[in-house]
Amino acid sequence: MRAFLAGLVAFMALDGVWLGVIMKHFYRTALGPIARTNPDGSLAPIWAVALPVYVLLALGQVWFVLPKTAGGSIANAALWGAAFGVVIYGVYDLTNWSTLKSYGPALALIDIAWGAVACAIVAVIMRAVAARA
Secondary structure, eight states, X not given: OHHHHHHHHHHHHHHHHIXXXXXXXXXXXXXXXXXXXXXXXXXXXXXXXXXXXXXXXXXXXXXXXXXHHTTSOHXXXXXXXXXXXXXXXXXXXXXXXXXXXXXXXXXXXXXXXXXXXXXXXXXXXHHHHHHHO
C-alpha cells in the first residue's frame, strides 16, 4: 500500500511539473483547440476524470512493474518502469495520432518519451518504498 501511495503522489507531482511548468507552452500549442484550458491558457483538466488515470498508472506499476523489480537494482526498476511507460503512453499517443487531426508526431513522440521517464522515476521510488516495508 505504501508503494502504491508513493507512486500515486509521484505521478501527480511529476505530471504537474511536466505539464504545468516545463512543457506547458508546448502542450498548449500542440493540443490547440482540443485542449481544456483556463482563461489564462493553462490546461484545465477535469480532476474527477484525471485522478483515476493516476490511480491506474500507480496500480499498473504495482501489478506489472514492482514484481519484476523486487530484489533487483535501481537500474532494473528504472528499465521496467520505462518499458511500462512506453507501452502505456504509446497506446494512448499512437491512438491519438492515428485518430485526431491535430495530434501530430512531435506531440506523440515527446509524450511517449515523457511516459518512459516518468514511469522509470516512479518505479524507482516505488521499489525503494517497497524495499523498506
